[in-house]
Amino acid sequence: MAKKIAVYGSYETKVPVKQRYWKTVTRRYWKTRKAYSYMKKGKLIKVPQGKQRYSKKIRQRVWKTTKRMKKAVMSGRYEFHGKGRDLYKAVVKAHQYMPKGFIDVSAEKFLEQPEAYGVEGEWIEREVES
């Protein structure tokens, strides 16, 4: 296996805020969903009859990704392999695009599309293990 250059540490980046919202749904919709899940499990479906079909609304709490952004501290690692010139360019680019987890990629491929492998951020000083 080729020798690799590792660029790692902790970084600060902006991530979208997730928030829980109340969502109002009709009981009919809720029952349909329930029936669908029963159907998937291979159970008997009971179609609601009469008044029950158009009864009250119910509220559910659901997670949504908002447009707001918050700062988050994360850690990640790049493992680059390739030619000398590409490696230098990749290491320079790695200071702009922070790794999303553990990324083992050739320097050439990373340079073609750095945003596919990382998010924009800044490395911060924090105790990390090698």
Added chain:
Amino acid sequence: MSKANGLNEKWNHNSIIGFTDTETAMLDFDNTPFRDVKYWTLRAMKWFKLEGFIILKSSENNYHAVFNRKVSWSENMRIVAWASLLSHNKKLLEWLQMQCIKEGSTLRVSPKGDKPSPRIVFRHGKQDRQVKEFLSCRDRIKRIIKKLAGC
């Protein structure tokens, strides 16, 4: 003991740059005096017939060892496990676990916070194969660091 002096260029970046390989047997001794590091690297070299090694000082009581013979990944981990088990070095055991997870041994080359970049403090035996490759790769990384520090 004198303060460690590594790379002279000021390293303003907070990222850490290291060298990763599967075929080079490497050991990371944290919180271990130099005498013990030398003893265990010599024992490992003799036991596994690793031809030679170099010891690098990364900071006070923290050392790295790189062996000369080319090894497979399984043999590499055998060496690290043997050394960590016999030396009762918990930090080395932790390092072994981390390397197993990512399937590749990594040693730091760039400075880290107040710590300078590791420099060679001891050489023993042959250094014509993996040690030579490690040093050439280390030089390449150091050149990148120098360029980055100048930015």
